[in-house]
Amino acid sequence: SSQVVWDTLGNRQFCSYKITTKTQNFCRNEYNLTGLCNRSSCPLANSQYATIREEKGRCYLYMKTIERAPFPRRLWERVLLSKNYEKALEEIDENLIYWPRFIRHKCKQRFTKITQYLIRIRKLTLKRQRKLVPLRRKIERREKRREEKALIAAQLDNAIEKELLERLKQDTYGDIYNFPIHAFDKALQQQEAESESESDAEKEEDEDTDKREFVEANSDEESDLSDFEDMDKLETSSEEEEEEAEKQASHSKSKGKTPLKGPARRKRRYIEIEYEEETEPTTKTKAA
Amino acid sequence: AGEGSGPGGSAAEDGGPPAPERVLFPPTFSVSEIKNKQRRHFMFLRWKQQQRKEKLAAKKKRRKEREALGDKAPPKAVPKTIENQRVYDETTVDPNDEEVAFDEATDEFAPYFNRQTVPKILITTSDRPRGRTVRFCEQLSTVIPNSHVYYRRGLALKRIIPQCIARDFTDLIVINEDRKIPNGLVLSHLPNGPTAHFRMSSVRLRKEIKRKGKEPTEHVPEVILNNFTTRLGHSVGRMFASLFPHDPQFVGRQVATFHNQRDYIFFRFHRYIFKSEKKVGIQELGPRFTLKLRSLQKGTFDSKFGEYEWIHKRREMDTSRRKFHL
Numbered sequence: 001s002s003q004v005v006w007d008t009l010g011n012r013q014f015c016s017y018k019i020t021t022k023t024q025n026f027c028r029n030e031y032n033l034t035g036l037c038n039r040s041s042c043p044l045a046n047s048q049y050a051t052i053r054e055e056k057g058r059c060y061l062y063m064k065t066i067e068r069a070p071f072p073r074r075l076w077e078r079v080l081l082s083k084n085y086e087k088a089l090e091e092i093d094e095n096l097i098y099w100p101r102f103i104r105h106k107c108k109q110r111f112t113k114i115t116q117y118l119i120r121i122r123k124l125t126l127k128r129q130r131k132l133v134p135l136r137r138k139i140e141r142r143e144k145r146r147e148e149k150a151l152i153a154a155q156l157d158n159a160i161e162k163e164l165l166e167r168l169k170q171d172t173y174g175d176i177y178n179f180p181i182h183a184f185d186k187a188l189q190q191q192e193a194e195s196e197s198e199s200d201a202e203k204e205e206d207e208d209t210d211k212r213e214f215v216e217a218n219s220d221e222e223s224d225l226s227d228f229e230d231m232d233k234l235e236t237s238s239e240e241e242e243e244e245a246e247k248q249a250s251h252s253k254s255k256g257k258t259p260l261k262g263p264a265r266r267k268r269r270y271i272e273i274e275y276e277e278e279t280e281p282t283t284k285t286k287a288a
Numbered sequence: 289a290g291e292g293s294g295p296g297g298s299a300a301e302d303g304g305p306p307a308p309e310r311v312l313f314p315p316t317f318s319v320s321e322i323k324n325k326q327r328r329h330f331m332f333l334r335w336k337q338q339q340r341k342e343k344l345a346a347k348k349k350r351r352k353e354r355e356a357l358g359d360k361a362p363p364k365a366v367p368k369t370i371e372n373q374r375v376y377d378e379t380t381v382d383p384n385d386e387e388v389a390f391d392e393a394t395d396e397f398a399p400y401f402n403r404q405t406v407p408k409i410l411i412t413t414s415d416r417p418r419g420r421t422v423r424f425c426e427q428l429s430t431v432i433p434n435s436h437v438y439y440r441r442g443l444a445l446k447r448i449i450p451q452c453i454a455r456d457f458t459d460l461i462v463i464n465e466d467r468k469i470p471n472g473l474v475l476s477h478l479p480n481g482p483t484a485h486f487r488m489s490s491v492r493l494r495k496e497i498k499r500k501g502k503e504p505t506e507h508v509p510e511v512i513l514n515n516f517t518t519r520l521g522h523s524v525g526r527m528f529a530s531l532f533p534h535d536p537q538f539v540g541r542q543v544a545t546f547h548n549q550r551d552y553i554f555f556r557f558h559r560y561i562f563k564s565e566k567k568v569g570i571q572e573l574g575p576r577f578t579l580k581l582r583s584l585q586k587g588t589f590d591s592k593f594g595e596y597e598w599i600h601k602r603r604e605m606d607t608s609r610r611k612f613h614l
Contacts, residue, residue, distance in 0.1 A: 161570060164512075164560050
C-alpha cells in the first residue's frame with residue numbers, strides 16, 4: 001500500500017508537504033531523511049523508514065516499521081544516540097542492521113551534518129554575538145522630528161559666533177587680534193579714568209601706559225603672556241607701528257597656515273590705511 | 289428651522305459666487321456637522337478665512353494701541369518656547385555650587401583638568417566597517433588631535449581595553465555601524481573612567497557639507513560646550529572637553545562645538561575669523577553629527593555587569609515634551 005500512497009500523493013495528487021520549484025521537488029515533512037520529494041525519501045510512502053532528528057542538542061534515531069503502521073501513536077520509535085560521534089555511528093548501524101542500504105547511508109550522512117552544525121552553534125555562542133534591537137517606527141520618526149526642531153531652535157551659527165565674540169571680549173585670545181578702534185577706545189577711556197583718579201587694577205595701568213606709545217605696547221604685553229605657543233610667530237608683527245603691524249599680521253597669518261579662501265582676505269576692511277604695494281587681492285568672501 | 293435653513297441656505301447660494309464679507313453662523317453651528325463633504329470643505333475654508341481676517345484686525349488694533357501709548361505701552365509679550373517652558377530640573381548646576389565644584393575636582397577627569405594627562409584617543413568601529421564609516425573615522429581623527437584609528441578585526445572590546453590602558457590611551461571611541469552608516473558612538477574614558485553610549489544621527493562627511501573650507505589643520509582646536517546645564521550634562525560636557533588637549537592653539541582658529549539643545553548634542557567644527565571686534569565669520573569644515581545620550585556607565589565598557597549611572601528609559605523619561613535631562 002505504500003505504492004498506492006506514492007501513486008496518489010507523491011506523483012499525481014496534492015501532497016501538502018510537497019514544495020515544487022523549477023528544478024526540484026522538496027518535502028517539508030519533518031521526518032524526511034533527505035528533504036527531497038522522492039519515491040525513496042517520502043516518509044509517507046515508505047512503510048519502513050528511519051530518520052535522524054536533533055532536539056536540544058541531542059540526536060535521536062527515529063524508526064518506522066510496517067508492524068506498527070496501524071498504530072499511529074507508536075509509529076515512530078526513538079533511540080537516543082550517544083554524544084560520541086563514532087559510537088553514535090555504530091549505534092545507527094546496529095539499529096538499522098538488515099535495513100536497506102540507502103536508508104542507512106542517508107541516516108549517517110544526516111547525522112554527520114547535524115553534528116557539524118551543532119558544533120558550529122556551540123562555537124558561535126562563545127564569541128560575541130550581535131544583539132538585534134528592533135527599531136520602533138513611531139519612535140524613530142518622533143526622534144527625527146524632534147532633532148530637526150532642536151536644530152532649528154539651536155541656531156548654531158549664531159550661538160557659536162556669540163561665544164567667540166564673548167571670548168574675544170574676555171581677552172582669552174590675548175594679543176593676537178589687534179583691533180585698533182577697540183583698543184583705542186579702551187585706551188581713551190582708561191586715560192580718562194586715570195586722569196580722574198588712580199585706577200585700582202595695576203594691569204589696566206600697565207596696558208594704558210603701554211598703549212599710548214604704540215611702538216612698545218605689544219612687546220611689553222607679550223612678555224607677560226609668555227605661555228602662548230604662537231608668540232614667537234607674532235612677535236615680529238607686533239613690534240612695528242600700528243599700520244605695519246596689521247599688514248604684517250595679516251601676511252604672517254597667511255604665511256603661517258594654508259591660505260583660506262573664505263573670510264581670510266577681508267579682515268581689515270574698515271580701516272582706511274593706504275597700502276602702496278602688496279595690496280591684498282579683493283576676493284569674494286564665502287558666506288560663513 | 290432657522291438653524292437648519294441657515295447653513296443650508298448659505299451653502300446653497302454660495303455654490304459658485306465668492307463668499308460674502310461677513311458670514312452669519314448661528315451660534316451652535318459647527319462646520320463639522322454638515323454631512324456633504326464638498327460643502328463641508330467649502331464652509332470650512334470660509335470659516336478659516338474669516339478667522340484669519342479677525343486675527344489680522346485684532347493685530348492691527350493692538351499695534352495701533354501700542355503706538356498710541358508710545359512709551360507707556362506694556363512690554364511685548366515674550367513668546368513661549370520649549371526652552372522657556374522647560375520643566376525645572378532639580379539637578380541644574382549652579383555656577384557657584386561648591387559641592388559640584390568639589391565633585392569635579394575629585395572625579396575621573398580631575399587629572400585632565402589639572403593638566404596632568406595629555407589626551408590620547410583611540411578611534412575604532414564595530415566589526416567590518418563599510419566605506420562611509422571608515423571615512424568618517426578618518427575625518428574624526430583629523431578633527432581630534434592626538435587620535436589614532438585602529439580597525440577592529442573581530443576583537444572583543446573587553447580585551448582591547450586593558451591593552452589600551454597599557455599603551456597610555458586616555459579615551460576610546462567606538463563608532464557603531466548599521467547598514468553602512470554610523471549610528472552609535474561609545475565614548476569611554478580609559479583608566480576606569482565613565483562610559484557614555486550615544487545614538488548618532490545625521491552624519492555628514494566633509495564632502496557633503498556645503499561651502500566648506502579646506503581640511504582641518506594640525507592645530508589644536510578650541511572647544512565650545514553650550515547648554516550643558518544639569519549635573520548629568522555637566523559630566524557629559526567634561527567628557528567631551530577631555531578629548532581635546534587643554535591648550536588650544538589660537539593661531540589655528542579652529543573651534544569644535546558641542547551644542548546641547550533639548551537633549552540633542554550637535555557637533556560642529558568651524559574655522560573662524562574676526563572681521564572686526566563685533567563681527568566674526570565662521571566657515572564649517574570637518575564632519576558634523578548629532579548625538580543623543582542613551583546611557584552613562586560608571587566604569588569602562590561593560591554591558592552586562594556595569595554600574596549604570598543613567599539610562600534613558602523611554603516610558604519614564606519621554607512623557608513630557610518639556611522635560612530634558614542634559
